[in-house]
Amino acid sequence: MSDNNVMLGAVDLSLARQGRRLLDGISLALPARGAVALIGPNGAGKSTLLNLLAGQMAADHGAVSLQGRPLQAFSVRERALRIGYMPQRFEPHWDVTLEDLVRMRVPGLGSAEQVLAQADLQTLGPRRWSTLSGGERARGMLAAVLAADPPVLLADEPGAALDVQHRLALVQALALRGRDRLVVVAMHDLDLAFERFDRVIVMHGGRVAMDGSPAQLLHQPQLDEIFGVHFERIAAPPHILLRARSRPQETAT
């Protein structure tokens, strides 16, 4: 990909904490459009990578670029206008209402009520953050982020706390957004990742282990290796579903 087409780039990103390498030489070129699923086992480094790409943390080594400029060259405000970031857990400093939160995240917005109504969340607007369920928080955050309409959206397991109906709706909304924006979503639902996203990046041990279209990756045995299971690939036209089976215990020698 030529540099002109790269919206968000990473070159040789590494980060260590307490003597452990959490990210180990990650390079990525993400275009201005596309729905990218970031998958990998627990502890692979997905959240850490999203954190760095969002500019929440600096790498020990390597750099992130946005629209061809180093991310550090953007002010916090400029960055916030360009990158929407939904962390895995979010706690506002004050126990604000959902409406307040939407207003804070989308400055200059006409009506927070309207944003919440579009997400079918109008009744929750006056409720304080501490009184909302995990799923209600996630849906409220997403409504705010989508209303801000940033060119880049980075979401860290946004569907984790959602019931099946809302998870499907959310993933569908994010994947659709990838038609004209860049969306990167860390997730554990592999079927949704392979079904709905244009590109799948598989992380393992702080590295990018696989990176390609769902069709390129779905049948590779490396996927089973990385997740430590045996995947049965089940034809469910037009898709293929993955059913994980435990591997036989390896005998100790």
Ligand SMILES: Nc1ncnc2c1ncn2[C@@H]1O[C@H](COP(=O)(O)OP(=O)(O)OP(=O)(O)O)[C@@H](O)[C@H]1O
């Ligand atoms: N501040 C820290 N100090 C030490 N280790 C850390 C720190 N932050 C993260 N880690 C470790 O870095 C590794 C990567 O964590 P990260 O949260 O990025 O993984 P992940 O792929 O998002 O995992 P999950 O699927 O469980 O959310 C983990 O082993 C985690 O324990």
